[in-house]
Amino acid sequence: MPDHDEIFAKVCELLKPYNPENRPITMQSGIVSDLEVDSVAVFDLVMGLEDHYDVSIPMEMVSDIKTVGELCSAIKQLAEE
Amino acid sequence: MSLWDKYGTIQGRLDNVKKLINRDPLGVEFDDIMGRTRGRIGNREIILAGTNNYLGLTFDEDCMIAAKDAIDAHGTGTTGSRVANGTYTEHVELERALADHFKMPSCIVFSTGYQTNLAAISGLTNKDDIIFMDADAHACIIDGTRLSEASTIRFRHNSPEDLDKRMSRIKEKKGEFFVIIEGLYSMFGDIAPIDEFLDVTHKHGGYLYIDEAHSYGVFGETGCGLAEAQGVMDRVDFIAGTFSKSLASIGGFCVSKHPEFEIARKVMRPYLFTASPTPSNVSAALAAVGKINSDYGNELRQNIWDRATQLHKGLADLGYDLCAEPSPVIAARRPNEVICAMEWNWLLENGLYVNLAVPPGTPQSSSLLRISLSAAHTEDDVNQIIGKFAELKDVQPQLMENLMKLAG
Numbered sequence: 075m076p077d078h079d080e081i082f083a084k085v086c087e088l089l090k091p092y093n094p095e096n097r098p099i100t101m102q103s104g105i106v107s108d109l110e111v112d113s114v115a116v117f118d119l120v121m122g123l124e125d126h127y128d129v130s131i132p133m134e135m136v137s138d139i140k141t142v143g144e145l146c147s148a149i150k151q152l153a154e155e
Numbered sequence: 156m157s158l159w160d161k162y163g164t165i166q167g168r169l170d171n172v173k174k175l176i177n178r179d180p181l182g183v184e185f186d187d188i189m190g191r192t193r194g195r196i197g198n199r200e201i202i203l204a205g206t207n208n209y210l211g212l213t214f215d216e217d218c219m220i221a222a223k224d225a226i227d228a229h230g231t232g233t234t235g236s237r238v239a240n241g242t243y244t245e246h247v248e249l250e251r252a253l254a255d256h257f258k259m260p261s262c263i264v265f266s267t268g269y270q271t272n273l274a275a276i277s278g279l280t281n282k283d284d285i286i287f288m289d290a291d292a293h294a295c296i297i298d299g300t301r302l303s304e305a306s307t308i309r310f311r312h313n314s315p316e317d318l319d320k321r322m323s324r325i326k327e328k329k330g331e332f333f334v335i336i337e338g339l340y341s342m343f344g345d346i347a348p349i350d351e352f353l354d355v356t357h358k359h360g361g362y363l364y365i366d367e368a369h370s371y372g373v374f375g376e377t378g379c380g381l382a383e384a385q386g387v388m389d390r391v392d393f394i395a396g397t398f399s400k401s402l403a404s405i406g407g408f409c410v411s412k413h414p415e416f417e418i419a420r421k422v423m424r425p426y427l428f429t430a431s432p433t434p435s436n437v438s439a440a441l442a443a444v445g446k447i448n449s450d451y452g453n454e455l456r457q458n459i460w461d462r463a464t465q466l467h468k469g470l471a472d473l474g475y476d477l478c479a480e481p482s483p484v485i486a487a488r489r490p491n492e493v494i495c496a497m498e499w500n501w502l503l504e505n506g507l508y509v510n511l512a513v514p515p516g517t518p519q520s521s522s523l524l525r526i527s528l529s530a531a532h533t534e535d536d537v538n539q540i541i542g543k544f545a546e547l548k549d550v551q552p553q554l555m556e557n558l559m560k561l562a563g
């Protein structure tokens with residue numbers, strides 16, 4: 075099972091291309107509000123995570139996720155199912 | 156604090172662009188639309204190359220007469236939904252004509268293309284079903300999945316293998332799989348490999364729904380769209396379309412090879428709870444269906460494809476980075492939103508209207524100068540369009556200089 079830190083590292087890695095100004099990423103960072111990733115790009119990021127962890131993250135779940143930390147928790151939960 | 160605080164980001168973006176070009180690029184006002192390919196702003200005549208008026212039927216004599224006759228016969232509005240206020244003969248005739256055109260048993264018309272997707276997607280799926288949606292799907296498909304109670308999973312654009320992988324990931328399935336793609340994609344102008352999507356979808360026991368909003372009328376031997384062009388129309392479960400492009404009106408439709416589709420009329424909220432399309436809109440579309448499925452339709456298709464080849468070659472020769480193979484939608488990728496807006500504005504000020512397309516309305520966060528061609532464009536019109544894009548290259552240094560000045 076991937077732990078939270080490992081997932082956080084992966085999320086940061088996959089966020090890179092959507093964060094050209096290299097803003098610092100923390101668990102509390104708002105994906106759209108702080109990092110200014112556009113709403114479609116968030117879904118692209120999610121596809122990469124789905125493939126890496128072999129899970130399905132439905133779009134309605136993504137819409138409820140606001141911060142990097144929430145995204146990590148969602149992946150952890152789905153990977154454990 | 157106020158209701159408007161949340162619009163800070165979008166207001167800032169708009170203000171930035173307005174500072175550069177002195178107008179709202181998403182709110183262009185024409186003083187006149189003189190015909191299928193010409194408009195006017197002030198005293199400047201503009202070539203319209205962003206209308207989605209693919210077959211140029213908006214000013215077709217027969218379509219206009221059909222619309223006017225319908226107003227004379229049945230008035231200007233339906234004043235309500237078909238469920239509450241009844242069905243007009245025009246609705247029945249158009250549904251029959253479209254069902255016949257597609258050789259399918261069932262067709263339902265809607266008040267817009269947007270509502271077609273809202274209605275069909277939300278009506279055909281429930282909480283036990285799973286929707287698989289192409290990553291580049293139009294906003295109204297996304298909104299349809301939001302109105303649905305079903306879970307929605309996005310797959311990589313135009314990739315049947317990726318769809319297969321994502322469908323295979325679902326181990327327990329309570330309901331049905333519902334796969335949504337488009338025919339011709341509206342932003343890049345690329346097309347779906349429908350036969351491969353059919354194979355994957357049906358292998359997993361799912362249903363395939365195709366939005367042919369941009370392909371109906373321009374693809375296929377009789378103009379039914381891309382599924383017809385690829386010879387697989389009889390295998391597709393649902394095909395949706397709009398009246399607002401090739402059909403030169405306002406409204407939308409969905410046909411199905413499943414006669415059971417009729418029951419959806421009783422559950423689709425964007426069908427039940429909105430006014431049905433007007434007799435004149437429906438009659439104009441009916442006349443247009445007749446044109447599309449005729450020798451004249453073949454001539455129009457021949458012309459739009461000739462123009463597409465001509466324009467694609469012209470822009471490629473100028474070195475523009477085009478998003479797809481030739482089709483009635485041709486989009487050039489630009490470096491960023493600001494440069495794209497300045498170029499778009501220069502084109503408009505020099506007599507050419509194309510679409511400025513920016514994120515999040517575009518795939519891959521791209522900024523595009525998007526052209527949609529019409530069968531009404533002449534060879535000379537397209538040469539003029541290419542000429543404007545050539546001049547745009549020449550004035551590039553000047554545009555950049557202005558940009559630097561304004562950016563301080």
Ligand SMILES: Cc1ncc(COP(=O)(O)O)c(C=O)c1O
Nearest residue numbers: 267268269293341366368397399
């Ligand atoms: C793929 C697609 N589907 C549906 C629509 C909506 O159609 P309408 O303008 O008739 O609401 C559009 C564009 O407007 C579209 O591009």
